Amino acid sequence: MSERLKISLNVNNDTHACEIDARMTLADCLREKLDLTGTHLGCEHGVCGACTVLADGVSIRSCLIFAVQAQGMKITTVEGLAKDGELSPLQEAFHDNHALQCGFCTPGMLTTAEALLTENPAPTRREVESAISGNICRCTGYISIVDAIIDAAERRRQGPP
Amino acid sequence: MSKSYIGKSIRRLEDKRFLTGTGKYIDDVKLPGMASMAILRSPHAHAFITKIDMKSARAMEGVIDVFCANDLEDELPEIPLRLAPFTDFQRFLQKPLANKKVRYVGEPVAVVVAEDRYIAEDALELICLEVEPLPAIVTVQDSLKGETLIHDAAGENIGTQYSVSRGDVEAAFKGAFYTRREHFRTNRHGAVPLETRGLIAEVEPTKPLLRLHGATKVNFFNRRHLAEAFNLPESSVELIETDVGGGFGVRGELYPEDYLVPIASYRSGRPVKWIEDRRENLSATNHSRDITCEMEIAATADGNILGMRASVQGDMGAYIRTNGGVVPSKAAQFLPGPYRVPSFACDVQFLITNKTPVGTFRGPGRFEANFCRERMMDLMADDLNIDPAVLRHRNLLTPEELPYRIGELVPGDPDATLDKGDYPSALDRLLTECRYSDWIDKQDPSDGKLRSMGIACFIESSAAGPPESASITVLSTGDIEVRTGASSVGQGTETGLAQICAEYLDIEIERVEVSHGSTTLVKTGGGTFHSRNTVMAGNATRIAAKKVKEKAKELAALRWNCHPTELTYENGEVCKSPDRFTLQELATFAETRGDILSADAIFDNEKKLSYSYGAHAAQIALDITTGLVKVERYWLTEEIGRALNPAMIQGQAVGGVIQGLGGTFLDHFIYDDDGQLLTGSFADYLLPTSSELPEITAIALENFPSELNPMGFKGAGEGGIVAVAAAVGNAIARALKPYNISINELPLTPDRLREALRGAESLK
Ligand code: FES
Ligand code: FES
Numbered sequence: 001m002s003e004r005l006k007i008s009l010n011v012n013n014d015t016h017a018c019e020i021d022a023r024m025t026l027a028d029c030l031r032e033k034l035d036l037t038g039t040h041l042g043c044e045h046g047v048c049g050a051c052t053v054l055a056d057g058v059s060i061r062s063c064l065i066f067a068v069q070a071q072g073m074k075i076t077t078v079e080g081l082a083k084d085g086e087l088s089p090l091q092e093a094f095h096d097n098h099a100l101q102c103g104f105c106t107p108g109m110l111t112t113a114e115a116l117l118t119e120n121p122a123p124t125r126r127e128v129e130s131a132i133s134g135n136i137c138r139c140t141g142y143i144s145i146v147d148a149i150i151d152a153a154e155r156r157r158q159g160p161p
Numbered sequence: 162m163s164k165s166y167i168g169k170s171i172r173r174l175e176d177k178r179f180l181t182g183t184g185k186y187i188d189d190v191k192l193p194g195m196a197s198m199a200i201l202r203s204p205h206a207h208a209f210i211t212k213i214d215m216k217s218a219r220a221m222e223g224v225i226d227v228f229c230a231n232d233l234e235d236e237l238p239e240i241p242l243r244l245a246p247f248t249d250f251q252r253f254l255q256k257p258l259a260n261k262k263v264r265y266v267g268e269p270v271a272v273v274v275a276e277d278r279y280i281a282e283d284a285l286e287l288i289c290l291e292v293e294p295l296p297a298i299v300t301v302q303d304s305l306k307g308e309t310l311i312h313d314a315a316g317e318n319i320g321t322q323y324s325v326s327r328g329d330v331e332a333a334f335k336g337a338f339y340t341r342r343e344h345f346r347t348n349r350h351g352a353v354p355l356e357t358r359g360l361i362a363e364v365e366p367t368k369p370l371l372r373l374h375g376a377t378k379v380n381f382f383n384r385r386h387l388a389e390a391f392n393l394p395e396s397s398v399e400l401i402e403t404d405v406g407g408g409f410g411v412r413g414e415l416y417p418e419d420y421l422v423p424i425a426s427y428r429s430g431r432p433v434k435w436i437e438d439r440r441e442n443l444s445a446t447n448h449s450r451d452i453t454c455e456m457e458i459a460a461t462a463d464g465n466i467l468g469m470r471a472s473v474q475g476d477m478g479a480y481i482r483t484n485g486g487v488v489p490s491k492a493a494q495f496l497p498g499p500y501r502v503p504s505f506a507c508d509v510q511f512l513i514t515n516k517t518p519v520g521t522f523r524g525p526g527r528f529e530a531n532f533c534r535e536r537m538m539d540l541m542a543d544d545l546n547i548d549p550a551v552l553r554h555r556n557l558l559t560p561e562e563l564p565y566r567i568g569e570l571v572p573g574d575p576d577a578t579l580d581k582g583d584y585p586s587a588l589d590r591l592l593t594e595c596r597y598s599d600w601i602d603k604q605d606p607s608d609g610k611l612r613s614m615g616i617a618c619f620i621e622s623s624a625a626g627p628p629e630s631a632s633i634t635v636l637s638t639g640d641i642e643v644r645t646g647a648s649s650v651g652q653g654t655e656t657g658l659a660q661i662c663a664e665y666l667d668i669e670i671e672r673v674e675v676s677h678g679s680t681t682l683v684k685t686g687g688g689t690f691h692s693r694n695t696v697m698a699g700n701a702t703r704i705a706a707k708k709v710k711e712k713a714k715e716l717a718a719l720r721w722n723c724h725p726t727e728l729t730y731e732n733g734e735v736c737k738s739p740d741r742f743t744l745q746e747l748a749t750f751a752e753t754r755g756d757i758l759s760a761d762a763i764f765d766n767e768k769k770l771s772y773s774y775g776a777h778a779a780q781i782a783l784d785i786t787t788g789l790v791k792v793e794r795y796w797l798t799e800e801i802g803r804a805l806n807p808a809m810i811q812g813q814a815v816g817g818v819i820q821g822l823g824g825t826f827l828d829h830f831i832y833d834d835d836g837q838l839l840t841g842s843f844a845d846y847l848l849p850t851s852s853e854l855p856e857i858t859a860i861a862l863e864n865f866p867s868e869l870n871p872m873g874f875k876g877a878g879e880g881g882i883v884a885v886a887a888a889v890g891n892a893i894a895r896a897l898k899p900y901n902i903s904i905n906e907l908p909l910t911p912d913r914l915r916e917a918l919r920g921a922e923s924l925k
Pocket of ligand 2: 099100101102103106136138139140407651
């Protein structure tokens with residue numbers, strides 16, 4: 001068995017201390033230790049994007065890094081996107097555009113889109129398609145997701161920051 | 162009626178929890194004392210097991226239990242047939258753990274239960290499996306030869322075979338002006354939902370109770386069989402549905418794990434969780450589509466079809482699972498499609514090979530049949546120099562010819578009849594949408610691309626199987642609870658049923674909460690498959706709502722001391738002008754009388770199928786140098802009778818098209834000669850992504866409400882996928898016409914097309 005470590009993670013603006021095996025992935029740590037089960041696992045080998053979270057605002061695959069490596073980073077998961085129980089403009093746009101069916105890819109899509117919109121507040125369809133091209137969705141056929149992200153960009157530009 | 166929800170694109174009620182990460186999928190469920198299970202799967206396609214050494218695994222810290230078939234006192238049950246249960250298949254049923262012999266890569270051999278998943282997977286590595294390898298059968302040809310038997314006791318590798326026909330096909334071919342024969346193949350691929358399978362079993366030591374979380378699709382059927390297997394009364398088995406990350410046919414069937422997880426829980430006395438990893442998923446969950454079809458067509462000089470004959474061979478994999486012979490038998494049945502085919506004959510063979518067993522995947526048999534038939538139609542159009550759309554028009558059944566008896570094309574199935582509709586108008590609408598008559602195939606020298614358009618027609622059956630249940634209860638809080646035996650696999654069932662309930666009870670939809678699937682909710686249920694939820698559970702919900710209104714009137718009549726017929730119902734209230742009682746008041750009143758304001762309903766369509774129909778068109782650009790095809794535009798029409806929620810229907814259609822494009826170009830389970838699965842990760846098993854999205858126009862027609870259910874619905878879950886390979890295949894074949902390249906086999910990968918193009922160039 002691997003070495004036990006005490007770590008502290010900053011997730012959704014809260015500090016969490018936990019004791020884990022050194023080999024535990026960030027995804028497993030979020031899901032098992034912090035009970036943040038919104039981050040999903042679709043492949044556990046870095047291809048499907050379901051496990052995407054934000055690390056210091058950048059999208060990363062939480063199945064591909066160890067929890068210990070995430071110390072010192074500001075992690076945001078899907079649970080951290082809504083503010084005070086209010087859906088964010090991006091989440092609202094997903095809801096309004098029917099951008100989800102089974103919802104399993106949704107957390108990864110949202111976090112990926114969040115990173116995109118922070119970096120590029122007015123993306124073209126092509127840019128959105130390319131930004132989410134590493135996120136697999138088996139249900140929607142993607143088009144409504146692209147619509148939603150374009151719509152969200154618009155809402156963010158109009159609405160309060 | 163004042164509140165109107167049916168036919169509106171209501172935003173989905175289930176979204177909020179999915180958007181905030183608070184959905185509860187199976188891996189999100191945690192029970193106190195829960196252990197983790199992992200499965201040692203065969204790395205060999207075909208071999209005798211000589212030894213399984215589990216000593217070191219058992220000794221590992223954190224390991225609770227390790228077992229293989231030999232360790233179990235009770236004989237393991239066979240996984241039953243649910244659909245297309247041809248008798249001969251009994252010889253090829255699977256037991257949850259391999260005993261003596263392994264027959265495909267991925268077959269469960271041993272089970273580890275440990276404190277957590279990391280430990281369980283470590284322990285798998287310590288199990289030493291010794292085998293004596295046998296030759297692997299990886300093609301239907303080798304299977305047919307029978308030199309190596311996969312199931313010795315069966316004495317052959319033919320699962321079963323049969324012939325079906327209608328009309329005099331021999332005579333049709335003898336006199337025909339035109340005949341053509343072709344060989345088609347749809348490759349092995351599958352549903353591959355984004356969430357892998359998973360289960361948690363709980364047993365109660367003190368009383369007979371087996372609770373299985375993570376169930377979906379056909380929970381009442383599964384409960385019956387699990388109860389039998391574990392020697393429990395049905396009432397002691399509870400199947401609990403969680404949120405589900407996509408179904409598409411494969412999830413919720415009985416698999417080996419549905420037995421192994423409960424066994425592990427019984428042995429350890431703890432709740433046990435098993436979550437499939439992706440590598441397991443690609444070799445353990447049903448594959449599909451693997452069909453070859455030798456097909457012949459006979460027609461007049463004008464292209465009027467006189468007859469079709471075919472032989473369909475299905476590669477069934479190593480065992481016959483719950484879906485029995487559905488895929489090849491439906492492929493055969495749907496070969497004639499929406500056309501007037503006066504004579505038809507088909508031989509169907511189900512062959513056992515050393516591969517993962519097959520089951521259904523969205524549009525089972527239809528996707529395959531449409532590809533073969535619609536390619537043949539285009540070949541015939543070219544041979545006879547008739548426009549493909551004109552040729553189809555000549556042969557489509559007309560509204561006057563419907564209903565049309567298609568005969569008994571699946572042994573044991575009731576005689577099938579295509580219900581009323583207007584096939585030609587669905588094609589016409591497509592042709593208008595895609596501006597077919599303006600389109601000219603072209604070669605664009607500036608970007609080295611060939612551009613062309615292909616079309617295809619289809620029919621699709623929906624809403625098969627057992628009756629469905631729904632119950633509606635008005636709570637004293639004023640909330641309305643709908644429960645149904647139907648499951649959700651992520652397609653919006655909760656929203657759809659809430660729309661129906663709210664419309665018929667004339668109330669705000671926000672008050673309605675829908676629970677579904679679990680066997681603890683209703684007495685019986687049919688389940689979710691064959692695009693049946695809206696039709697079956699929807700109609701059951703409507704009946705229950707009507708009964709609730711009657712019951713509300715009866716309760717109000719008691720209060721007012723009058724006869725219920727004197728009362729009216731509107732706006733969620735019972736009225737006797739100027740007085741009124743709300744549903745909430747009546748529910749509270751019922752409670753004081755020890756009663757509840759609720760009603761149960763069952764909807765049974767007596768297994769009569771409603772057929773949706775329509776047409777697809779694809780416009781493609783094919784790069785001559787790379788062989789890469791870009792689908793630039795896509796159109797489809799589908800008659801669905803009546804739309805419950807247009808946005809959700811649009812989602813089904815678009816999702817179906819993209820999934821179909823995967824099946825046309827990418828998705829492929831590849832085996833080598835030793836029966837090793839070469840596509841065991843998402844790096845090798847390719848799925849469609851957002852990088853090459855066509856513009857899609859999906860038109861749901863509502864011109865012919867189904868006469869087989871009062872609400873007029875036809876299923877809408879599969880029309881998007883079923884004709885994609887057909888339309889795209891036709892477009893590509895059109896583009897490649899000058900090169901004389903045959904497009905008869907899926908997937909249409911750039912490699913294959915590039916190679917064919919080079920071959921054709923070198924012949925020039
Ligand atoms: S689970 Fe991390 S990329 Fe698929
Ligand atoms: S909504 Fe099901 S995988 Fe995207």
